[in-house]
Amino acid sequence: MTLHRDTVARRIDVEAHRLLVAGPEGNEQLIGYDKLVIGTGALPARPPIEGLELDGVHLLHSMGDTFELVRTLEERSPGSALIVGAGYIGLEMAEALSARGLSVTQMEQLPEVLPTVDHELGSLVHAELERQGIEVLTGTAVESIRRSDIGGLRVEAVGATGSAVTRSIDMVLVVVGVHPDSELAAEAGATLGARGAIAVDRQMRTSLPDVLAAGDCVVTHHRLLGASYLPLGTTAHKQGRIAGENALGGTREFAGSLGTQVVKIFDQAAARTGLRDHEAVAAGFDPLTVESEADDHKAYYPGSHRIRMRITGDRATGRLLGLQLFGHRDAEIAKRIDVAATAIFHGMTVDALSDLDLSYTPPLGSPWDALQQAAQAWAGSL
């Protein structure tokens, strides 16, 4: 059955195994199902800022939001943009708008940018943003956006010291995270979990009979933390594949997330997998986090870069719990975090990382890879 692309799901009749949908003109229709997969995703968080509805203010989340933003950029050629939020999307937007020639100001309410990594690495991201000409204001909470007398927008915020911060700007992007769009499932009686996301088992089955769900609308199983809310593209792909297979009679299980993430910030990259120190404490571990540095490849071969690493392991068992990396975009940061993610997946100890037979050639590595050097620094600190 083919439905119009603007068709929306209105209600699930769990008993009758039917879904009520409405087309673009409001015309309703009942569709029977044997198995139903919900993939309603997430909605952008709306922070308590006055003026979010103004023309020139964009809450970025869907494809439609992006098309609208591109239209604004093309039709109005704004010269300046203010980005509220300095998470993954906020950082990517800062780079993208800067590459288009806009003057960019980034405001983040928390004390440091990229709060999903430790502030020691966040501060390196911060420095890279400033090196690239971005104005970065951390500890700064936006309170209101108003249409300015001279055209454009006027953003009023409270800075780190409590003082007022104002900026006149052509365009505002608000990217401060998302929350699960679980309304359809909730109204049908589905059990919700962390952050109001739809609760699912490892086979992506909701509490409703014959209804599965996947992606940014569901609770994600984390291998070290259990039920979490972790809306990520990689996770959504895996869960969708499993929900699809199981809707057709399969019994595949979602193996779980480790919260592995990477972001490029201009010429640098930052990545993490597993748990940070405070997350490990909260999960009942006795963690030790050790910071170290190593070359991405032998320094005598041209083009080497230092990698800053923070490795977290459990003192009691020696188990590897997490890794955070910061380094040049050419320093294979993304795939190095993936080696650690694979190691954590298998419950390796930090010490055993030195046993891994990793590749080496002077232009691309070291006989002990940076990761193994970090592991040895950790073991030495223990």
Added chain:
Amino acid sequence: MTLHRDTVARRIDVEAHRLLVAGPEGNEQLIGYDKLVIGTGALPARPPIEGLELDGVHLLHSMGDTFELVRTLEERSPGSALIVGAGYIGLEMAEALSARGLSVTQMEQLPEVLPTVDHELGSLVHAELERQGIEVLTGTAVESIRRSDIGGLRVEAVGATGSAVTRSIDMVLVVVGVHPDSELAAEAGATLGARGAIAVDRQMRTSLPDVLAAGDCVVTHHRLLGASYLPLGTTAHKQGRIAGENALGGTREFAGSLGTQVVKIFDQAAARTGLRDHEAVAAGFDPLTVESEADDHKAYYPGSHRIRMRITGDRATGRLLGLQLFGHRDAEIAKRIDVAATAIFHGMTVDALSDLDLSYTPPLGSPWDALQQAAQAWAGSL
């Protein structure tokens, strides 16, 4: 105790726990030991080529050989070089000499360059060499090197079709592999193994009491093949660390090699880990090898590269046995092979690679990493 740097070990007196050494002037000395670690390394293979002793012909292996080569390059400014062998070192030398402005010819006796990967990938390395101006002659066996009448050297070889191939050249490098330098240990009665290397257990102990050995002179434990001869820098570092720890009373075990290797060839890189199809057959597996291609990162983001992948798994158990990669030097080939090496280390199935929580951001990856796409292609072929 500090010995002169040119001191050589002459004989081990196992009973008396003493080592006879000779200084640079031949002055002998007996040194007592509690534990002895042998790290005599390997010696370059001398192929049956006439004229290897000629001035201008270099057998490349030790630091000393390299210094001598650099002296030749600096003092004589040769305009052309012929490299016998197209393994890792031969390829690296082709690039290095080409970067110095020499005209380079590479001769390889086997049908394709880089014979440690399948010829499908070797042929891509071959094409990159030619694209960079290297003359590549495969299936070509060098028979003799003579001093030419007009100065320089004359190399005579037999080409792939049996026809004579001659080249007039300023300099010849011979890099056709190594064999273990196990003479000292053998004379003391140590058991030898594969390729005449010193047999050691997982704790790097030889058959001689209180004598350990590590590196290119020993038999290496391969996690899938058992005892092998695999002289690699990464392995030597690991074994040396273990031998050192155990000489001081430790009981650490060498976890084993997977033959993980990577080489950069100008703008490209080739890597492998684990077993290739024929190696898997020889080891008693029922392998399936599937070739596929994927982008290193989302193609809509500038600068993406295709990665050519050959994945080998066991039909009966689904177990991942090996991976070979070829792609651009910026495509994180080295660390992608390391993810596979970590997966093989833990006995993962090919199918389970899709369960790994790997990192994603459009400039650096895909929601399913190239490796996972290769795994899915393999599962589809099965």
